[in-house]
Amino acid sequence: MAMRDSNSNKFGETRRGFLKKTSLGFGAMALSSLIGNQYGFADSPDSSGLYKPQGLNTGTHFPAKAKRVIYLFQSGGPSQIETFDYKPSLEKWHGKEIPPSVQGTQRNSGMVADQSTFPLVKSIYDFKQYGQSGAWVSEIFPHTAKVVDELCIVKSMITEAINHEPAVMFMQTGSQLSGRPSIGSWLSYGLGSDNENLPNFVVLLSKSPGSQPLNSNAWSNGFLPSHHQGIQFRSGKDPVLYLNNPHGVHDHDRRRALDHIGKLNEKQFDLWQDPEIQSKISQYEMAYKMQNSVPEAVDTSEEPDYIYELYGEDARIPGTYASNCLQARKLAERDVKFIQLYHMGWDQHGSLPSGIKRQALSTDQATAGLIQDLKQRGLLEDTLVVWGGEFGRTSFSQGRLTATNYGRDHHPGCFTMWMAGAGVKKGMVYGETDEFSYNVAKNPVHVHDFQATLLHLLGIDHEKLTFKHQGRRFRLTDVHGHVVNELLA
DSSP: OOOOOTTTTTTTTTHHHHHHHHHHHHHHHHHHHOOOOOOOEEESSTTTSOEEETTTTTOOOSSSSSSEEEEEEEEEEGGGGGOOOOTTTTHHHTSSSSOOOHTTOOOOOOTTOOOOOOOOOOOOSSSEETTTTTTEEEEEEEHHHTGGGGGEEEEEEEOOOOOOOHHHHHHSSSSSSSSSSSHHHHHHHOOOSSSSSOOHHHHHHOOOOOOOOOOGGGOOOOSSOOGGSSSEEEEEOOTTTSOOOOOOOOOHHHHHHHHHHHHHHHHHHHOOOOHHHHHHHHHHHHHHHHHHHHHHOOTTOOOHHHHHHHHHHHSSSSSHHHHHHHHHHHHHHHOEEEEEEEEEEOOOOOOHHHHHHHHHHHHHHHHHHHHHHHHHHTTTTTTTEEEEOEEEEOOOSSSSOOOOOOOEEEOOOOOOEEEEEETTTTTTTEEEEEESSSSSSEEOEEHHHHHHHHHHHOOTTTTOOOEEEETTOOOOOTEEEEEGGGGGG
């Protein structure tokens, strides 16, 4: 007679196996409420006081003002001084050393560690006031200037990170370290999708001359179930890799194979109760649905000429920022929940005047065109558009300052972002910086405050959208963040 393991029970189950199955079972119960066509929040909290995702479109914590988000991320850190934060006082300080009282204890990046002098530098570009709001806009954004009364400009953003990757991670995930879920993943987890044939969270990367790389962790699901990962759409004939059937394989063959794989996965789930198995089932099914939905969603060949005139001729070239803005509108029409655009090239440590002008030329018309296009289709009423990067730039020059050339270093102490559309005040300028655009002088908005406000516009209480991982409950805003009510319409 075989000896039974001392750690096993009378049913032949080891203590380790029992604990694994039961613990995963709790996760499975939570996930079973998430898998489906749509999912949302319970109408009331449970005994723990936490709102749990459950059921079919059960609603949000409170009425949402936005149904979807288009986030135009300008990677590299656009200079606020050359874009939206007009500082005429820098003219009289041009070439003079930044006062120690202004610089204070703010740190600089290692790229200016050997620099012995820090001369202040005015913008080489002119500013004018536009619209009924009278907002100041740089001459490099003539198209954005025309839609300024649709914008809610925040000049008093602050972050905690001074280098690119930690700063991008902080903006997108709420943590400077990789491994946390991105905003889009949190929204996919909390709200699901209004279109069962397209992903909840789509990522578009534009071709750019900028060399600053982007880590795919910026659109990662982190510790959330893997079907909340952002799906990158690429330019070209295959927007999603490995989506199309191989040569000789027909749809009915793929359907039959998926059905058999699904049955095997269900047996594995019954045995192990691993939530990731359910995620795999969900991903396989979504891939099958996307075979028909994605080509139609990304096809712009039938767009009329006036649309290309609106976005700019670059919109005809796949992979450009303009083309991706047009793609974003098409995805918004199909109720994709979170559409993330990344445009690199804003990292101008040297030759800033020419570099930032080039970036503006490639983005300005398409950005304004997107706002106008959404508005004429009635989509701006329930779509939130966000524009901004990971930090600002210093008001002192990095490197040699000449009459026509200068650079600016990374600057977390203040930068500018704007929002437009659902739930935010139109034609508003919020917050102020000092006369040097070096410190926030009024109404600071921390990154976590911005994230809390974004979630609020989608009907989510940022303190209640949580996920238990490694023994504690995580959220996008960590343990920080306040909704900036002054920005809300």
